[in-house]
Amino acid sequence: MQKFGGAIACALTATASGAAPVVPSAEQAPPAVFSPATLARADALLGKMSAEEKLGQLNQLFKFGKAPKLDVMVREGKLGSLLFVTDPAEINRLQRLAVEGSRWGIPLLFGSDVVHGYRTIFPVPIALAASWDTAMVEHVSAIGAMEARAGGISWTFAPMVDVARDPRWGRIVEGAGEDVHLNAEMAAAQVRGIQGPRLGTPGRLLASVKHFAGYGAGEGGRDHDAANISDAQLYNTYLPPFRAALQAGAGSVMSAYMDLNDVPATGNRWLLSDVLRGQWGFQGFVVSDNNAVLDLESHGFARDKRDAAERAFHAGVNMEMASYVNAYAHLPEALKDGAITAAEVDAAVRPILATKIQLGLFEQPYVDEALARDVAARAPAHRVEARLAAERSAVLLRNEGKLLPLSPTAYRRVALLGPLGDARQDTLGPWVFAHDLADTVTLAQGLRAKLGADVRLDVAPGVQIKRTTPSPFESIFKERSPAKWDAARAADELERALALARDADVVVLALGEKQDMIGESASRSTFALPGEQQQLMERVVALGKPVVLLLMNGRPLDLGWANAHVPAILELWYPGAQGGAAAANLLFGDASPGGKLPFSWPRNVGQVPLYYSHNLTQDPSEQGRRYWNEPSTPLFPFGFGLSYSTFTVTDIRLDKTEMSAGGSLEASAVIENTGTRPADEVVQLYVHQRHGGASRPVRELKGFERVTLRPSEKKTVRFSIGPKELGYWSAATRGWVNEASTFDVWIGTDSKAALKASFTQTR
Numbered sequence: 001m002q003k004f005g006g007a008i009a010c011a012l013t014a015t016a017s018g019a020a021p022v023v024p025s026a027e028q029a030p031p032a033v034f035s036p037a038t039l040a041r042a043d044a045l046l047g048k049m050s051a052e053e054k055l056g057q058l059n060q061l062f063k064f065g066k067a068p069k070l071d072v073m074v075r076e077g078k079l080g081s082l083l084f085v086t087d088p089a090e091i092n093r094l095q096r097l098a099v100e101g102s103r104w105g106i107p108l109l110f111g112s113d114v115v116h117g118y119r120t121i122f123p124v125p126i127a128l129a130a131s132w133d134t135a136m137v138e139h140v141s142a143i144g145a146m147e148a149r150a151g152g153i154s155w156t157f158a159p160m161v162d163v164a165r166d167p168r169w170g171r172i173v174e175g176a177g178e179d180v181h182l183n184a185e186m187a188a189a190q191v192r193g194i195q196g197p198r199l200g201t202p203g204r205l206l207a208s209v210k211h212f213a214g215y216g217a218g219e220g221g222r223d224h225d226a227a228n229i230s231d232a233q234l235y236n237t238y239l240p241p242f243r244a245a246l247q248a249g250a251g252s253v254m255s256a257y258m259d260l261n262d263v264p265a266t267g268n269r270w271l272l273s274d275v276l277r278g279q280w281g282f283q284g285f286v287v288s289d290n291n292a293v294l295d296l297e298s299h300g301f302a303r304d305k306r307d308a309a310e311r312a313f314h315a316g317v318n319m320e321m322a323s324y325v326n327a328y329a330h331l332p333e334a335l336k337d338g339a340i341t342a343a344e345v346d347a348a349v350r351p352i353l354a355t356k357i358q359l360g361l362f363e364q365p366y367v368d369e370a371l372a373r374d375v376a377a378r379a380p381a382h383r384v385e386a387r388l389a390a391e392r393s394a395v396l397l398r399n400e401g402k403l404l405p406l407s408p409t410a411y412r413r414v415a416l417l418g419p420l421g422d423a424r425q426d427t428l429g430p431w432v433f434a435h436d437l438a439d440t441v442t443l444a445q446g447l448r449a450k451l452g453a454d455v456r457l458d459v460a461p462g463v464q465i466k467r468t469t470p471s472p473f474e475s476i477f478k479e480r481s482p483a484k485w486d487a488a489r490a491a492d493e494l495e496r497a498l499a500l501a502r503d504a505d506v507v508v509l510a511l512g513e514k515q516d517m518i519g520e521s522a523s524r525s526t527f528a529l530p531g532e533q534q535q536l537m538e539r540v541v542a543l544g545k546p547v548v549l550l551l552m553n554g555r556p557l558d559l560g561w562a563n564a565h566v567p568a569i570l571e572l573w574y575p576g577a578q579g580g581a582a583a584a585n586l587l588f589g590d591a592s593p594g595g596k597l598p599f600s601w602p603r604n605v606g607q608v609p610l611y612y613s614h615n616l617t618q619d620p621s622e623q624g625r626r627y628w629n630e631p632s633t634p635l636f637p638f639g640f641g642l643s644y645s646t647f648t649v650t651d652i653r654l655d656k657t658e659m660s661a662g663g664s665l666e667a668s669a670v671i672e673n674t675g676t677r678p679a680d681e682v683v684q685l686y687v688h689q690r691h692g693g694a695s696r697p698v699r700e701l702k703g704f705e706r707v708t709l710r711p712s713e714k715k716t717v718r719f720s721i722g723p724k725e726l727g728y729w730s731a732a733t734r735g736w737v738n739e740a741s742t743f744d745v746w747i748g749t750d751s752k753a754a755l756k757a758s759f760t761q762t763r
Contacts, residue, residue, distance in 0.1 A: 141193025168221025173554030177598030272316030405589030429574025446580025594680030645675030664722030
């Protein structure tokens with residue numbers, strides 16, 4: 001099993017006396033996105049293009065349904081990219097307009113959100129992060145890329161690498177949660193899967209890392225609201241996952257919507273030019289988020305649409321994404337008036353052309369429609385991978401009395417109750433477009449297949465859940481929500497579910513949030529189970545039957561009562577197309593849960609933001625008693641997850657207890673499966689700097705390894721600790737430092753690990 005460790009350092013500066021500068025190694029240098037030959041071809045093409053042709057490459061629009069205007073724009077070379085065209089025949093038609101209708105045969109980039117699969121839908125990104133298995137994440141990302149590329153897509157707007165420490169924010173579901181290191185490792189894995197070892201790898205896509213930067217820190221967890229982030233937080237928390245993605249070779253970056261410290265990210269020259277290109281040396285191109293350039297006027301930042309276009313262009317946005325109308329349509333006028341220069345236009349267009357060249361679109365601009373059909377036909381093989389991914393992403397939160405796994409012969413009648421028990425669209429999760437809904441295995445279907453004809457399975461929703469306000473994306477869902485029940489129907493459905501529970505030998509509750517309750521435009525002010533799900537759960541538990549709670553969600557929910565009264569709780573997230581099959585395997589022991597939480601699970605929304613890597617503050621002994629009415633600790637800590645087996649971690653060792661700054665040491669520990677089942681455990685390394693030029697977090701994840709062990713099997717897990725793990729950006733010195741100090745090291749199975757060692761670092 002692969003070992004993963006190490007944080008990501010950014011461009012570095014000299015520091016004050018007493019702190020050794022963190023010097024980036026050759027491995028930390030960002031790779032060249034384009035080959036010299038690609039850049040030479042792009043420059044030769046630029047030399048032949050007119051100003052209008054160049055500026056046309058900077059425009060990207062959505063295409064939904066018939067749009068004759070877009071045909072004209074494509075033919076006239078006024079678009080460089082189109083979004084959400086998923087029919088291979090239509091992609092070919094539009095590509096012919098671009099290639100055969102223009103002087104230089106410049107192909108379009110067809111983009112789509114391949115976020116957690118294309119034809120085959122895998123678990124949502126927060127679930128994949130819960131696997132703590134970067135090799136698996138890379139693999140499923142590659143499958144999604146291959147399916148999309150075969151269908152004519154060449155660009156995906158993924159991965160989302162926004163660190164999210166306020167779970168009220170709906171888009172937490174698209175990322176890897178609260179931790180910097182876990183986000184960085186998952187970002188790099190996704191880029192490797194999407195793009196392959198280099199941009200232009202056959203069968204892969206152009207990745208677009210989003211949303212640069214700080215989008216996950218919006219005030220109140222409200223989507224699109226302003227983010228006010230200190231420089232120390234920005235460099236130490238929010239930027240490293242982007243840096244990791246670029247080091248993995250990502251060829252494009254998406255700018256964010258919101259204000260970052262009062263300057264909209266899409267108009268923020270310091271962010272897009274000084275940091276991204278200056279400090280990091282990024283060679284690829286920046287695309288705005290949808291309508292983010294136009295919205296610079298809405299922000300009160302730009303005077304009008306032309307001013308918005310000029311500000312975004314000068315900030316460093318190469319291509320504008322827009323739904324219907326581009327602010328960049330004003331750039332020809334700006335060029336004529338001298339507000340932008342020809343050299344600036346060339347610099348903006350060059351990486352876009354280079355990307356199209358390196359992707360091979362000039363040589364192969366069209367979709368092989370037979371291959372696209374063949375890939376669709378081969379989707380069943382990918383479904384096996386989707387099931388395995390869902391099994392590896394599940395997190396066992398509670399298992400009192402070892403209720404799980406259920407015995408396949410102990411029950412003659414099973415009740416599956418809850419609004420998510422037989423819901424295809426909700427099993428998939430948000431942000432899917434090119435799938436076949438009929439491929440989805442719901443929890444009900446998975447359990448029926450597992451139980452067979454000899455066991456009766458009764459299925460009922462019990463309650464209905466709906467958003468208070470409809471999702472703006474409701475029109476794209478392939479499964480429409482049923483009409484709202486009236487009071488009489490609601491009462492009848494609840495009583496029917498309770499009757500089935502009374503007659504059952506075991507009850508499985510499928511509760512959580514519908515897929516339109518999470519994601520973009522889906523922030524919440526509470527973590528309570530939506531609708532009457534809490535009432536359903538409490539009344540079922542009161543019957544005295546064995547109860548298993550299956551959760552489908554992408555954020556923590558209020559589980560205080562459930563954790564005290566429901567014996568078994570299994571977090572499935574939105575498990576994807578094979579979610580039902582995976583859930584059945586997990587419930588009956590054909591798979592063992594080994595996932596870990598990618599965020600701290602608060603007791604209720606009043607604790608938010610709550611994350612493990614907080615500073616010590618002046619009174620660390622009272623950290624768990626900050627509130628007078630309840631503990632200020634999480635219900636479940638970051639990195640937590642139970643297993644059907646048991647494990648011990650012992651014998652922590654450091655190969656040295658003193659080293660000089662710039663050196664490295666090895667930390668190791670022995671993990672043993674002390675149970676009776678083969679199972680997985682995730683060994684986690686945490687580090688704390690005791691003193692220095694700035695207060696440091698109480699502990700920070702710096703490495704992890706998921707291991708599979710047979711009963712009584714042991715393994716020594718090893719981690720390297722060096723400048724990447726120990727350096728940080730200091731507000732005191734305004735730069736990156738690696739200080740002389742004493743460091744504590746913990747190795748264990750969650751962020752509360754107690755097995756500890758220490759070492760000293762000298763100058």
